[in-house]
Amino acid sequence: MSEIKLAAISAFGLEAIVKRELKELGFENVNTDNGWMYFDADIKDIPKANIHLRCADRVMLIMGQFEALSFEELFNKTYELPWEKWITKDGKFTVKGKSVKSKLFSVPDCQSIVKKAVSKKLCEEFDVDWMPETGAEYTILVSIHKDIATLSIDTTGAREGLFKRGYRERSTEAPLKxxxxxxxxxxxxxxxxxxxxxxxxxxxxxxxxxxxxxxxxAPGLFRTFASQNWPIVKDEYWKNTKIEARKQIxxxxxxxxxxxxxxxxxxxxxxxxxxxxxxxxxxxxxxxxxxxxxxxxxxxxxxxxxxxxxxxxxxxxxxxxxxxxxxxxxxxxxxxxxxxxxxxxxxxxxxxxxxxxxxxxxxxxxxxxxxxxxxxxx
The missing domain is CATH 3.40.50.150 (Vaccinia Virus protein VP39)
Incomplete structure (x- = not known):
């Protein structure tokens, strides 16, 4: 369970820099695809990537990738993924989506299908009739590119990407990220x-x-992230990562x-x-x-x-x-x-x-x- 796949998302033109950052942080098997830098990781690396990456927009937990040519296929393959290992019984989860050059081009329909599949899986695993969604937040992204669907969860936080360092409470007009x-x-x-x-x-x-x-x-040393509220990403992982980061200043x-x-x-x-x-x-x-x-x-x-x-x-x-x-x-x-x-x-x-x-x-x-x-x- 500790071995996972993460991906750092970057703006166009910054992929090579983010890839270099990941390698400098010691991550291996870094592969770039369409603005996403995939890399092998451990659960403890979720804090490490979020706290240390300077040029990425956010860090995604990859739940699965598969071909999806029909809504039935999207539903079934989404349902098969281990959502219950990450999302808690009271977890609040929303689904965002995008589709490029794919048969399943209706993004709202794709989001709805994924939401239903995840809900069904969680209800069955937790033996409940419905999910209260009162706990920690999980933002699921369904991204379909040339009929290949990538399902991921945003570890950074949907409302505050990695550019939110926490120091810029005020800014001038049209500031750089x-x-x-x-x-x-x-x-x-x-x-x-x-x-x-x-x-x-x-x-x-x-x-x-x-x-x-x-x-x-480290740019994320003084801010919070969505995955800090996930029980599986233990508090000690965040604490230890920050202690090490402070030592390097x-x-x-x-x-x-x-x-x-x-x-x-x-x-x-x-x-x-x-x-x-x-x-x-x-x-x-x-x-x-x-x-x-x-x-x-x-x-x-x-x-x-x-x-x-x-x-x-x-x-x-x-x-x-x-x-x-x-x-x-x-x-x-x-x-x-x-x-x-x-x-x-x-x-x-x-x-x-x-x-x-x-x-x-x-x-x-x-x-x-x-x-x-x-x-x-x-």
Whole structure:
């Protein structure tokens, strides 16, 4: 019973980073399929994956995979799975669904069939006429892709994915998700011995995620997860995982991270968020209009930033002006590595230089490019 299959779900473009994270955590047989990273695990690994993964959206417990060409087949094969080993007698369970390129294309019907099959199995196993659903929450996902159904339970929590670190009580308009901000840092050449600067930091997400990485603070250390209320995932598993995570925190390295923004309100929020995250000693936030920046004082720094675009600012001329200013300051400085995420297609032209590498990502539903300019290493 202890050997299980888990899957980490990530946003498009981040699969390779999440796969690398899983391997660094010691997980084996990591296989990527359509945005899901499947890996072999033990029940004790449910806390480990949820607490340590920085760039995944959530961790799913895989109950089973099978071909489903009819509703009868979906019902019968769902019923056969060992739901009673995970869902308690009073467990509250909801079913979500999605279907892509499959004969069973009606998602509401698929959800209803799975709900009935699980209910029947649990009622029979617990010898009851109906499930009260007053206890711990279990969110079941039925995902059908090319007629292959994957049934899983969300161990993270349906309402709060892994991007909910717990430190960002307040944010500015159109903030980056914490998971994406962490991915931007991990895709860069930055490490805790180099300077990092975000000149349009908003509520401070990129600098804070970098500081968490630099300090080696597990991103889920100070939050709760749905599976904490599941009896099978014992309290001691969570306690032991957190104890080990705390032991790994680096409080000795002198980390230098800077963040600025034109908005005094944004900087105030950023400072509050950094304090909440426990990394305010690593970051210096200050108010500064990007158009009034001067050339960097330091060499071999790393710039990572998310300039305004789309609905975040109305005037395209203002956006282009910001891009050009960044190009003037950093474009010809070959000691700095530059990483800019934006949905504006004219960025390279405005910046004045072709990127060494571009990566397609999604900021929420917005398709963006991550422009990467590699500077010399110290």
């Amino acid at each position: 914490e998971t994406l901000a962490a991915a931007l840092v991990k895709l860069s050449f930055w490490n805790k011995h180099r300077i990092l600067y975000d000149p349009m930091c908003g509520s401070g997400t990129i600098p804070i995620e970098a500081a968490l990485i630099g300090r080696n603070i 680096d409080l000795d390295t002198d980390i230098k991270i800077y963040g600025s923004d034109v908005s005094e309100k944004a900087i105030k929020i950023a400072k509050e968020n950094a304090i909440e995250a426990g990394v305010d000693d690593c970051i210096e936030f200050f108010v500064k209009d990007v158009n009034h920046l001067s050339k960097p004082e330091y060499e071999y720094g790393v710039l990572i930033t998310n300039p305004p675009y789309g609905d975040r600012i109305g005037d395209i001329e203002d956006i282009e002006k910001i891009h050009k200013k960044l190009g003037q300051l950093y474009g010809n400085d070959d000691t700095w590595s530059k990483y800019i995420i934006t949905a504006v297609g004219s960025f390279e032209r405005d910046f004045g230089k072709k990127a060494d590498k571009k990566r397609k990502l999604f900021n929420g539903a917005v398709k963006v490019e991550y422009y990467q300019y590699y500077g010399k290493r110290p």
